[in-house]
Amino acid sequence: MTVKAILKAKGSDVVTIEPSATIAAAVKRLAEHRIGALVVHGPDKRVVGIISERDIVFVLAERGAGILGDPVSQVMTRKVVSCGLAETVSSVMERMTAGKFRHVPVIEENRLAGIISIGDVVKHRLGEIERETAALRDYILTA
Ligand code: AMP
Numbered sequence: 001m002t003v004k005a006i007l008k009a010k011g012s013d014v015v016t017i018e019p020s021a022t023i024a025a026a027v028k029r030l031a032e033h034r035i036g037a038l039v040v041h042g043p044d045k046r047v048v049g050i051i052s053e054r055d056i057v058f059v060l061a062e063r064g065a066g067i068l069g070d071p072v073s074q075v076m077t078r079k080v081v082s083c084g085l086a087e088t089v090s091s092v093m094e095r096m097t098a099g100k101f102r103h104v105p106v107i108e109e110n111r112l113a114g115i116i117s118i119g120d121v122v123k124h125r126l127g128e129i130e131r132e133t134a135a136l137r138d139y140i141l142t143a
Contacts, residue, residue, distance in 0.1 A: 001124060003092060003106055003116060004085040012114040014105065016041050019048055019073035023059070026051055026072050037103040039112060040076045047105055047112055049076030082107040083116065093121050 017038045040049035055075050059067050082105045083092050092104050102118035
């Protein structure tokens with residue numbers, strides 16, 4: 001299955017934030033949407049980073065609550081690993097495993113086209129396993 005097929009089912013909405021927004025605003029947005037990461041974009045809507053709940057927890061543990069007023073740009077990861085619509089879910093899964101992250105923005109023609117989370121990948125994989133099991137069961141019963 002491709003990234004495109006997953007986005008067709010879940011939609012292409014991505015919750016974003018500006019690099020100049022405060023970390024407190026990022027926390028609020030993550031909580032409002034009940035998600036784990038925000039894509040950071042510049043004024044031209046190009047992706048300039050990603051900030052996840054993990055980044056915020058680590059910086060809070062290191063430097064305390066005073067950082068909540070600091071800009072997102074100070075904490076975000078700048079080198080974002082992304083994928084394209086035509087890629088397979090397996091290749092995205094491999095990228096998540098290798099990079100130890102749970103969110104991969106989808107970029108098409110320099111534009112944000114969606115986001116794939118580890119939850120989407122697991123859901124897809126479970127569906128696949130269930131279909132394989134059903135096919136094997138049918139085969140055994142009819143052989
Ligand atoms: P996560 O597992 O998504 O909470 O992210 C764990 C760490 O990887 C955090 O430092 C994130 O900023 C970073 N991260 C998350 N997604 C990506 C990505 N697609 N590309 C690069 N870094 C990422």
